[in-house]
Amino acid sequence: MTSIVASRREVPATFRRRLVVAVAAVLVLFGLALVRLWHLEVTEGDQYRSLSENNRIRLKRVQATRGTILDRKGQILVDNRPSFDIALVPEDAHDVPRTITKLATLLNTDPHEFAGALQAAAHRPPFEDVILKRDIEWDNIVALETHQLELPGVSVQVGPRRTYPFNDMAAHLLGYVGEVSQKEMADRQGYRLGDLIGKAGAERYWEDYLRGVDGGQQVEVDAVGRKLRVLSEVEETPGHTLVMTMDRDLQMAAEKAMGDHEGALVALDPRTGDVLAMVSRPAFDPNVFARGIKKSEWRALLQDRKHPLNSKAVQGTYPPGSTFKVVMAAAALEEGVVNPFTQIFCGGGIFFGNRTFRCWRPSGHGNMNVHEALVRSCDVFFYQVGQRLGIDAIADYAHRFGLGAPTGITLEHESGGIIPSSAWKQQRFGEPWYAGETLSVAIGQGYVTTTPLQMANVMAAIANDGTVYRPQFVKRVETTDGQTIVEEKPVVSNTLGFKKTTLLQIRQALSDVVNSNRGTGSKARVRGIEVGGKTGTSQVGKLGAERTKQGHMARERKDHAWFIAFAPVNAPEIAVAVLAEHAGEHGGTAAAPIAQQVIAHYFGVADDDDATIRQTARLSF
Amino acid sequence: MRQFDRRLAYHFDWLLVLLTLAVAGVGLVTIYSATVATTHTGFTANPLVIRQAAYAALGLVGMVGAVFFDYRRLERYAYVIYAFALVLLVMVPVVGSVGGGARRWINLGFVSVQPSELIKVGLVIALARYFHRARATGDLRLRDVVPAFFLLAVPAVLILAQPDLGTVGVVTIVFFSILFFAGLRVRSFVLLAVIGGAAVPLLWHHLKPYQQQRVMTFLSPEMDPLGAGYHVIQSKIAIGSGMFWGKGYLHGTQNKLNFLPEQHTDFIFSVFAEEWGYVGALVLIALYAALVLRGFQVSYRAKDRFGSLLAFGIVAIVFWQALINVGMTSGILPVVGIPLPFVSYGGSSLTSMMVALGLVINVNMRRFSF
Numbered sequence: 001m002t003s004i005v006a007s008r009r010e011v012p013a014t015f016r017r018r019l020v021v022a023v024a025a026v027l028v029l030f031g032l033a034l035v036r037l038w039h040l041e042v043t044e045g046d047q048y049r050s051l052s053e054n055n056r057i058r059l060k061r062v063q064a065t066r067g068t069i070l071d072r073k074g075q076i077l078v079d080n081r082p083s084f085d086i087a088l089v090p091e092d093a094h095d096v097p098r099t100i101t102k103l104a105t106l107l108n109t110d111p112h113e114f115a116g117a118l119q120a121a122a123h124r125p126p127f128e129d130v131i132l133k134r135d136i137e138w139d140n141i142v143a144l145e146t147h148q149l150e151l152p153g154v155s156v157q158v159g160p161r162r163t164y165p166f167n168d169m170a171a172h173l174l175g176y177v178g179e180v181s182q183k184e185m186a187d188r189q190g191y192r193l194g195d196l197i198g199k200a201g202a203e204r205y206w207e208d209y210l211r212g213v214d215g216g217q218q219v220e221v222d223a224v225g226r227k228l229r230v231l232s233e234v235e236e237t238p239g240h241t242l243v244m245t246m247d248r249d250l251q252m253a254a255e256k257a258m259g260d261h262e263g264a265l266v267a268l269d270p271r272t273g274d275v276l277a278m279v280s281r282p283a284f285d286p287n288v289f290a291r292g293i294k295k296s297e298w299r300a301l302l303q304d305r306k307h308p309l310n311s312k313a314v315q316g317t318y319p320p321g322s323t324f325k326v327v328m329a330a331a332a333l334e335e336g337v338v339n340p341f342t343q344i345f346c347g348g349g350i351f352f353g354n355r356t357f358r359c360w361r362p363s364g365h366g367n368m369n370v371h372e373a374l375v376r377s378c379d380v381f382f383y384q385v386g387q388r389l390g391i392d393a394i395a396d397y398a399h400r401f402g403l404g405a406p407t408g409i410t411l412e413h414e415s416g417g418i419i420p421s422s423a424w425k426q427q428r429f430g431e432p433w434y435a436g437e438t439l440s441v442a443i444g445q446g447y448v449t450t451t452p453l454q455m456a457n458v459m460a461a462i463a464n465d466g467t468v469y470r471p472q473f474v475k476r477v478e479t480t481d482g483q484t485i486v487e488e489k490p491v492v493s494n495t496l497g498f499k500k501t502t503l504l505q506i507r508q509a510l511s512d513v514v515n516s517n518r519g520t521g522s523k524a525r526v527r528g529i530e531v532g533g534k535t536g537t538s539q540v541g542k543l544g545a546e547r548t549k550q551g552h553m554a555r556e557r558k559d560h561a562w563f564i565a566f567a568p569v570n571a572p573e574i575a576v577a578v579l580a581e582h583a584g585e586h587g588g589t590a591a592a593p594i595a596q597q598v599i600a601h602y603f604g605v606a607d608d609d610d611a612t613i614r615q616t617a618r619l620s621f
Numbered sequence: 622m623r624q625f626d627r628r629l630a631y632h633f634d635w636l637l638v639l640l641t642l643a644v645a646g647v648g649l650v651t652i653y654s655a656t657v658a659t660t661h662t663g664f665t666a667n668p669l670v671i672r673q674a675a676y677a678a679l680g681l682v683g684m685v686g687a688v689f690f691d692y693r694r695l696e697r698y699a700y701v702i703y704a705f706a707l708v709l710l711v712m713v714p715v716v717g718s719v720g721g722g723a724r725r726w727i728n729l730g731f732v733s734v735q736p737s738e739l740i741k742v743g744l745v746i747a748l749a750r751y752f753h754r755a756r757a758t759g760d761l762r763l764r765d766v767v768p769a770f771f772l773l774a775v776p777a778v779l780i781l782a783q784p785d786l787g788t789v790g791v792v793t794i795v796f797f798s799i800l801f802f803a804g805l806r807v808r809s810f811v812l813l814a815v816i817g818g819a820a821v822p823l824l825w826h827h828l829k830p831y832q833q834q835r836v837m838t839f840l841s842p843e844m845d846p847l848g849a850g851y852h853v854i855q856s857k858i859a860i861g862s863g864m865f866w867g868k869g870y871l872h873g874t875q876n877k878l879n880f881l882p883e884q885h886t887d888f889i890f891s892v893f894a895e896e897w898g899y900v901g902a903l904v905l906i907a908l909y910a911a912l913v914l915r916g917f918q919v920s921y922r923a924k925d926r927f928g929s930l931l932a933f934g935i936v937a938i939v940f941w942q943a944l945i946n947v948g949m950t951s952g953i954l955p956v957v958g959i960p961l962p963f964v965s966y967g968g969s970s971l972t973s974m975m976v977a978l979g980l981v982i983n984v985n986m987r988r989f990s991f
Contacts, residue, residue, distance in 0.1 A: 009753055009754075009925055009926040009927070010925065010926070011923055011924070011925065011926055011929045012804065012926070014760070014803075014804035015802060015803070015804070015920070015921075015926070015929050015930075015933075016921055018801060018802050018804065019802070019917055019920060019921050019933070021801075022798075022801075022802065022917060022933070023914060023917055026910065026913050026914065026917075026940055027910070029944055030906055030909070030910050030944065033906060033944060033947045033948065033951070034902075034903060034906060036947075036948075036951050036953055037860065037894065037899060037902050037903075037947070037951060038899060040857060040860050040861040040951055040952075041860060041861055041863055041864055041865060041894065041898060041899040041902070042864065042865055042899055044861055045861055045862070045863070045864035045865065045899075046864070047861070048857065048858050048860070048861025048862040048864075049861070049862040049864055051858050051861075051862065052858045052859065052861075052862035052874055052875050052895075053862075053874070057854060057855070057858065059851050218851060218854065231854075
């Protein structure tokens with residue numbers, strides 16, 4: 001107890017003096033609170049009572065206008081337009097089922113359609129709108145306006161609607177928007193039922209920039225829910241503008257060049273990895289999603305055997321066929337298994353193990369060096385090279401080009417393709433690698449698969465002297481008044497580290513593929529521009545046996561046609577990969593003309609010129 | 622137990638207990654109304670009411686328990702108690718759970734504790750000790766109170782990080798109340814005000830535009846008619862529509878139609894005033910005033926500085942929170958998320974404040990014992 005007694009200190013007089021002030025402060029401040037409450041509850045009580053009885057003050061959201069998407073030249077790719085939506089405040093409707101039935105008869109639709117929307121909004125805050133139908137037609141608006149008094153709680157609201165003026169053009173790259181799902185609302189902050197969110201492509205990956213900030217109004221409404229006056233308002237902040245690396249004109253030219261072919265086309269700027277054009281066929285129309293896709297439409301899209309929603313450019317994997325010889329040639333020269341002068345004899349095939357591996361040219365090519373083997377796409381030369389390299393060295397070089405792994409482009413579900421190795425096979429099948437399998441790999445068949453984007457990137461790396469970029473499709477993000485807030489810089493994902501001469505020799509060979517009379521890619525010639533490229537024909541069925549009878553085969557068993565190209569050879573500005581699925585023709589006949597049109601467009605060479613060039617090319621055979 | 626003789630029991634302050642129970646009773650009744658589900662078969666009580674009643678019972682036990690030892694013992698352990706509350710606060714960013722966009726709770730399995738509630742009382746105890754032992758008496762200069770500022774700064778920064786600006790505000794204002802009570806010279810307050818006034822524009826200038834925007838929306842949420850601004854107008858409609866006599870218990874339409882945000886916590890006063898009218902509000906505020914003034918009386922009569930400071934500081938918490946809460950729900954103060962003491966739903970706040978009032982009773986009982 002002593003310590004307690006020792007620490008006792010008398011209460012000083014100051015405490016007591018100041019306590020008097022504190023008592024006064026408490027009384028005055030509580031008094032002021034009571035005055036305030038008197039003002040609210042008694043002086044203005046009547047007004048507040050009537051406001052509470054009619055629930056007259058409402059909160060109206062003003063949907064933010066989504067940012068537009070422009071191409072690299074500032075041309076519109078994705079825009080917004082006004083749309084008229086029917087909204088219902090169930091609390092104002094009094095008899096909801098009756099109102100809905102009446103509405104349905106007026107609009108000539110099924111009332112069940114609205115019931116679903118109401119059910120989904122069951123837990124919304126009171127007196128908040130439920131959007132029953134988006135984007136109604138003009139005569140319906142007129143009909144609604146004239147019957148307003150019979151439809152209490154129903155109103156027509158104007159809001160921005162996402163619109164894709166070029167429909168399915170670059171649909172896989174631009175993506176689409178749709179109503180936010182329950183899962184997305186749980187994962188992200190600040191989304192409410194009925195909000196739109198980017199579901200795929202640029203719309204999805206740049207959602208945070210494109211979205212903008214919703215505004216809102218406190219409004220006073222009358223008994224049927226019509227707006228009387230705005231009490232206070234916060235304006236919406238529109239989303240930022242996305243500037244794509246894509247060139248709309250080039251994209252259109254590429255779409256046109258693809259014609260009726262299914263497959264994909266990718267054009268890159270080899271100096272930066274920028275995507276200049278990206279086509280996947282068949283495509284879909286993102287406008288369908290923007291106006292609210294019907295269940296049946298969605299199911300049809302999902303069940304379509306041609307998978308229009310999938311981007312073949314990044315998700316589709318195909319054996320690269322002879323285009324893979326570019327990688328093989330680089331590996332061979334770098335590893336020193338051949339030098340530029342090494343000759344290998346092609347007699348139309350080689351015997352390995354217990355079977356014959358044929359060259360595509362049954363009569364053989366004779367003596368081949370690496371240059372000629374690329375120009376004439378000799379299989380036997382590369383069978384031999386493949387044997388000398390071995391599968392694991394091939395895999396190593398393919399990986400350096402970025403094959404066998406996703407490029408890292410920010411698009412959903414990108415495939416990495418397959419680059420087989422002995423370890424891969426052991427893991428996958430529990431079996432050792434057989435030397436014979438290396439021969440198939442050497443000509444881009446067997447287990448090897450790649451995406452069109454990867455092959456465009458391989459071409460770009462060869463064109464730019466050895467830098468593998470991560471392809472990207474957004475150049476920058478701008479505010480609506482043109483200030484740049486995000487600038488995308490090229491991202492280097494790997495450097496090949498090859499000898500200067502290796503890539504130079506390959507580029508020279510690829511130029512001859514197109515420009516020499518012996519080459520397989522002469523249909524890619526562009527007047528005045530030196531184009532380099534490589535053809536490829538990848539087999540869907542078994543190697544060898546049925547390869548000559550394409551015309552009579554079922555479509556899904558026909559060969560794919562590849563062409564990868566870059567131009568101009570001396571200072572490349574564009575790299576292209578074209579894949580025509582089941583074209584049933586060679587890369588040189590089905591895919592090369594498509595790449596030719598894209599490159600010609602890029603360099604501004606007119607169409608009629610192309611025709612003459614192709615004519616001369618044909619004559620020179 | 623030697624000390625707890627009949628004389629002590631005689632001085633047990635029944636009035637403070639009754640006032641506390643009356644306000645807590647108002648809380649339970651109003652939380653019931655704010656959370657009850659109305660169905661055609663009648664009313665279904667929300668489990669939150671039961672929980673709050675359990676916390677009230679726990680608080681009552683703590684309140685009575687807090688009188689069984691000599692409060693001067695607390696003075697010795699004041700900094701230990703303060704440090705303990707601080708440790709809990711430090712743990713929040715590490716093991717805390719998020720609620721309403723901020724990380725404020727520590728989950729102990731069966732119950733979650735909100736350390737920012739405990740630190741309010743912890744700070745008062747620590748300050749009481751600091752000024753109890755302060756060498757100078759009466760006329761304090763700024764240099765005499767510098768260490769006290771550190772006692773405030775550490776928890777304030779931690780709470781600011783949660784972020785819970787409202788609680789920081791309450792802790793700060795309670796701190797200055799104690800400073801005033803302890804005798805800091807008026808001219809020192811003037812000096813602090815001048816320094817503060819000069820620092821604000823300087824700091825403001827250094828903030829980025831978006832940071833300024835954030836501060837602005839905090840200080841005047843009415844600017845955002847979608848969020849807090851909408852809540853304020855609905856809260857004002859609720860209170861105002863109660864008129865003089867109220868709409869009657871369980872008949873508050875603003876409450877029942879879910880127009881009020883956080884209707885069982887921060888906006889419980891709106892529910893109460895809607896249903897009980899001006900008369901109810903007057904009675905509730907009178908109860909608070911009686912409680913606070915009774916606490917002041919205890920402080921006035923206390924036999925030592927520690928007891929006096931303790932009683933004053935604790936009722937200062939009650940006073941400022943009640944005032945700020947009524948001010949924000951009636952639309953004259955920014956919506957800063959301060960609970961109405963003993964009334965708003967929340968176990969940490971209710972229990973810790975009841976125990977703290979037990980300490981006030983403790984001080985009152987022992988004013989004759991030495």
